[in-house]
Amino acid sequence: MNALDHGTMAAHPPAGHWRARLRAGLARAIMTTLAGLMLAAIVHIVTILAVPALSQRDAAHAYRELGTEGHAALVPPPGNPQGLPPLREADPDVVTAICSYDLSAGPVRVVARTGALPLGLTLHRQGGGVIYAITDRAAIRDVLEFLVMTEAQRDERIAADEEGETSRELRVVSDTEQGLIVARVLMRLPSDRADAEALATGVACETAG
Numbered sequence: 001m002n003a004l005d006h007g008t009m010a011a012h013p014p015a016g017h018w019r020a021r022l023r024a025g026l027a028r029a030i031m032t033t034l035a036g037l038m039l040a041a042i043v044h045i046v047t048i049l050a051v052p053a054l055s056q057r058d059a060a061h062a063y064r065e066l067g068t069e070g071h072a073a074l075v076p077p078p079g080n081p082q083g084l085p086p087l088r089e090a091d092p093d094v095v096t097a098i099c100s101y102d103l104s105a106g107p108v109r110v111v112a113r114t115g116a117l118p119l120g121l122t123l124h125r126q127g128g129g130v131i132y133a134i135t136d137r138a139a140i141r142d143v144l145e146f147l148v149m150t151e152a153q154r155d156e157r158i159a160a161d162e163e164g165e166t167s168r169e170l171r172v173v174s175d176t177e178q179g180l181i182v183a184r185v186l187m188r189l190p191s192d193r194a195d196a197e198a199l200a201t202g203v204a205c206e207t208a209g
Contacts, residue, residue: 063180067099072183072203095193097200099181103174107149107157109208110181114139115199118186123148126176146170147208150177181205 062084066073075096076084087096101108112121114136121144123132134144149157151173183203185196 063098064100064178067097067181067205070204070206072097072099072181072201072205074197074201093187095185095187095196095200097183097197097203099183099203099205101148101174101179101181101205103148103150103153103177105207107147107153107208108181108205110144110146110148110203110205112136112144112183112203113199114142114144115195117188117192117196117199119144119199120184121203122182122184123172123174124180124182125174126178131174131179132172146172148172148174148179148181150174 063075066075066084075087075098090096099110110121112119119136121134122130125131132146134146136144138144147157147169149171154171154173157171181203183200185200187193187196
């Protein structure tokens with residue numbers, strides 16, 4: 001074999017060499033795909049297993065011990081002894097109080113008296129999400145009042161209404177039995193804090209008779 005023939009063979013490897021390289025590349029691609037699928041399956045399984053734990057960390061679970069005595073309780077500052085997490089996007093000019101509710105014993109009546117400072121109430125379902133929101137602009141004779149209930153409790157309430165009469169009470173349906181009523185009061189000046197706290201904690205939330 002002369003030098004010319006040797007150079008030609010080096011420039012053009014045998015077909016068997018290319019087939020071997022193709023098989024090796026195909027094997028690597030298959031292994032990479034399988035590894036990706038396995039990783040995706042592991043992430044999916046871990047996510048499913050983590051759902052119960054993550055669901056315990058929503059606001060309704062974190063603050064469910066607040067406001068259980070029939071009136072809203074102030075959200076404690078970060079580093080509190082109860083170990084409660086700080087509010088997301090907390091505004092230093094807003095005082096926040098929370099009243100947790102449990103509709104298993106019946107509808108809950110929420111009553112808030114308005115004052116000189118802006119007041120807003122929001123209803124949060126267990127698991128996250130706002131069900132209802134209202135501000136002091138909707139107050140009647142300086143009072144905000146509504147009933148929180150399940151759909152079944154609302155149907156019972158409607159059935160109990162006197163025939164031909166429309167109830168004037170505001171009824172809010174919650175799609176979960178547990179949740180939070182959050183009161184927020186805006187301070188115009190730092191000196192308003194005491195009044196804001198009194199307004200926020202003055203929100204009553206008790207089982208309706």
